[in-house]
Each structure stands twice: as structure tokens, then as C-alpha cells.
Amino acid sequence: MSPSFHELSAGQEIGSRTIEVTRTDLVKYAGASGDFNPIHWNEAFATGVELPGVIAHGMFTMGSAVQLVTDWAGDPAAVVDFQTRFTKPVLVTDTTGTKEPGATIEVSGTIGKLDADAGTARVDLTVVSAGQKVLMKAQAVVKLS
């Protein structure tokens, strides 16, 4: 059931979720997106370019964070605009062969602004991993009925 514009107000929370990330997830994202930069799957390469280790694709974090908005909106096509800045990398440790995630990403969303003329709501996402905000100005504009 999609939300109705008139029932929303700025500051309202739309929910939160936790995304668990493994090295396998990064390999899957590399294959699905075509971004095969080895900093996202090869430890030696990543540390060789002065990273602390393998990091998630920024686009993996952006793409998985918006699922909170998609599910809330009820239709993926309702997300008419989505932007972010990438501020901190998400370090994903190698937990291959265990049931443990290599990183967790906490996503929460609040209504930032309502535009009655356009019939849109801007959802502001807070995206945190290892205690740091990894995305800034993560804003999704949702077209509502």
C-alpha cells in the first residue's frame, strides 16, 4: 500500500533497516553492474593503493540503501530522483566460509520536504557503517498519488 501525500509531514520517519554485506555480495554487484575495479574484491590490490582493505562499491551502498524508499513507496518507479555524496568507504572484511557479515550498513529515512505542487516527498536517508556516515545528502524524491 503506497503512502498518501496528505498523511505525510516533514520530519516523519519512514523506517529503518540493516543491510549485511559480504565479499560475495561485492562480487555479485561487480558482475551485475560491470564495475570490476579490484579495490572491491582484491585485498592485496586495495591495500596496495593505500586503502585499509576491500571496500564496497559506493554504488552498492547507494543502490541497496534506496530499497527502504522503494518498499515504502510501493512502486520502484515512484523514485523519480535520487542523489548522494560518497563520504566514507564501507570496509568489508573477509568472512568467507562463516555466517558472519563482513560489514553492516544501517539505513534510516525521514521525510525531509513535501512539495504539494509536484506531489512529491523528499526522503532523507541516514546511512551509517562502523559508526560513520558513509553517504551524505542521500535524498530520494518520491512521486506520490
Add this chain to the structure above:
Amino acid sequence: MTINPDLQGRSYPAAEVYDVGREKIREFARAVKATHPAHFDVDAAKALGHTDLVAPPTFAIIIAQRADAQLIEDPDAGIDFSRVVHADQRFTHHRPIVAGDRLVAELHVDGVRAMGGGAMITTRSEIFALAADDSKEPVTTTTSSILVRGEGQ
């Protein structure tokens, strides 16, 4: 290696056509941990009024990064890909991307700004769907900034 300041204002015309397939939408949706049925089940997508499976909001990055590759691989640009960091990204959807779309992207270099020994480069991809008569319908505008780190950055 230095960034060519004359890149600003440069455009790269649409090259290859990207055919959006159902299985690619499903694969990309799984890869970003999307579970909405409109990405997986044609009937669910049609029930929402779409002609076919709907792509996730960031799917267009596949097409945009292919377009960006034209710039990054252009020897005249002077970009060392191993020193590239993704700084920001935006998608503006004029209509949703659905399975069956035939997409092309025109790349525009909107900004080149020196930063230390490196540069911040802002690009925009205008993504169009080709109709049967090859006319173009605007689908998505993506903008992205990449930081090309200079020595010691």
C-alpha cells in the same frame, strides 16, 4: 599525468545500444538486495501499470558508467583510472526504465576543476530510449563527479 583542462564542455555522442533484459533487471535487483516484486514478476509490474519489469532506481549506472568509460579511456583526457574516486552521483528519472527498453547515452563533461594535484570532473549522461522508428525519448539524466587524485592525495 595531468587532466586536460579543455575537457570541459566536451561531449561524446551515443555509441552502442543497451538492450534492457528481464534477467539483467533481476540480477541487478538481487545485487542491490532489492526484493520488490516489480523487479522480478512481470504480472506484479503490470499490476502497477508498467509494461514490463521495472529497473531499480540506480540501474542506469550500468549505462552511465559505459558512457563514462569513453572519457576515462580517452588518451587525450589524461585520467589515471587507478586514481579515480567516486565523489557523488545523481539520477533523475523522466520515466522508469523497463525491460525491453533500447537505451543510448550521450555523455557531456560539465565541469573540470583542479583540486591540489588532481581534478574533480563532473559528467552528465542523457539516457534516451529508442523507439521503433529510432526517435529518442528522454528516460534518465545521471550526473556524477569523480575525483582524480593527484600524487600524494
